Amino acid sequence: MSEIIKLDNSDSCFITANVTNSHNDAVAFEMKFAKDITISQLKSKLEIITGGSASTMKVELYKGDSYVTSLSNNDAKLGFYINCDGLRIHVVDSFVSFGFDNEKVEKFELSKDQYEQKTNSVRNFLKQNKIGKYNEEEMKQMEEKRREQAEEMQKRADLCILNSRCQVTVPGNPTRRGTIKYNGELEGKNGIFIGVQYDEPLGKNNGSVNGKVYFVCPPNYGGFVSPLSVEVGDFPPEDFDDEL
Template sequence: MSNYSVITSDFVSVSITNSGNQMTCVERRFQKGITIDDFKGKLELLTGGSPSTMSVEVYDKNDKLVCKLNEGSRLLGSYPIEDGMRIHVVDNFARQEEDLSNVEKFEISEEEYAKRSDTVKAFLEKNRLGKYNDEEMKRREEEKKKEQEAEEASARLCKIGDRCEVYVPNQPKRRATIMYVGKPDFKEGWWIGVKYDEPLGKNDGSVSGKRYFECAPKYGGFVKPTHVKVGDFPEEDYDLDEEI
C-alpha cells in the first residue's frame, strides 16, 4: 500500500494540454484518489500519448511549473494540485521521432554499395537467391509467359456483343454484355470491358479520363479474361423500375 494519502478535496478540475497540439486545451475533473499510473491512462484517452512514454507536468494559474507527476504509485491528490491549474502532457516518443527527422541520412553510391560484402545484395548473390538465381528467374519467366498465353487465349474467346457471366473471386456472379476486349492503358495485360445488367459496376466505360465503351454510370467494369464465361445468358428481369 502507498505511504501517500489524499490531502485535499476528493476531486480537482484542471485543464489539459499536450505537446502534440499546443493550441488545444480541454477542461476535465479527476478524482484525487487515483494513482498517477491510472491518471496517465485517462490522459492517454484525451491526448493519444502512450502512458509508458509520456511525462506529465503541472502548472499554476500564472503558468509557472509546480511539479512533475513522475511516481506511478503515488496518488494524484498527494501532489499540490488545485482547481484551475494546467496539466501538460509531453509525448517523449513523438519528440524522439521529430528529433530523428532532422538527422542527416547516410547515403552511398551504387558503385560503392556493389563493392561491399555486408549488404543484402551481396548475401543474395553469394547464396544465389531471388533474381541472382538463374534457374529460379527462368522458372518465373516461364510461368509468367504461360499465364500471359492463357490470358490471351481466354480474351480471344470473347467478342464484343457477346453475353457472359462474370466470376470474380469473393464476389457474386453477374451477367453482362462484353463491350471491350484488349489491353487498356490503366493496367498491363488483357482486360474485358463489360456492361452489367445491374448497376453493380465501378464506372461508365471510361477509366482515368479515357473512354473504352459507352454505358450508364455504375454499369461498367473491367475484369480479367479468366473471370469471364461467354454463353447464352439472357438478361434477367430485375424490376429495377418498378414502383412500390
C-alpha cells in the same frame, strides 16, 4: 515491409528477429541470433546483412512499427534487450544523421565492377545464399509461370468478341451476366481488360475510367475485368421481374 527473406539457422538459446536497413527497408531478413553475443558482435554480423559499418551504425529495436529502444551499449548481451521472437532490429548508418549538406559534400560512389568485387555487400550476400533473383532455378520457374499466365490471358481475351454474351465471376462478388463492349488495354494500367455492360446495376462505372470513355452504358452498369474472369457463352438475360 514488402518482402521477408527467411534464413534457416536454427539452434537453441537463439532469438529470431527481422533485420531491416534504413537505406532499403523494403526487404527484411528473418534471422536467428545467439542471446549471449554482445551488441558489438551483433553489429559485426549486421555488416554482412545491411552493408553498413559496425563502427558507425546505430541499431534500434522495434515491435512492428513501434520503437522500443536503442541497442546502444556495445558491451551488453543481446539477451539483455531481446528475450522473445518477432521483434525487428533496424540498422541506421550514423553518417546519415550528422547533418551534412548533401548538395555540398562530394559523394563517394563505387563503379559496378568495384561493387561486384566487394565481399561484404548485400548483393554478394544474396548471391552466396542464392536468394531472390540470384536463385536461377526459382527465377526460371517464376518466368515460366508468368509466360503461361500471359498465354492463358491472351487465349481467354481472344474469345471475348465484342457484343458477345458472357458471365463474369470475380472472387468476393456475385456472378454477373452481361454483354462484352470492350477488349483491350486501359490507359495507365498493364494488361488486357474486358469491358462489360452488366444486365443489372452491379458495376462500378458507365464504361469510362479516369475520364476516358471506352464504351457507353448507364451508370453502375459498366465494369472492366480480367479475361480470366470472363466466360463467353449463351447466357441470356435473367428475368428479374419474376423474382420475389
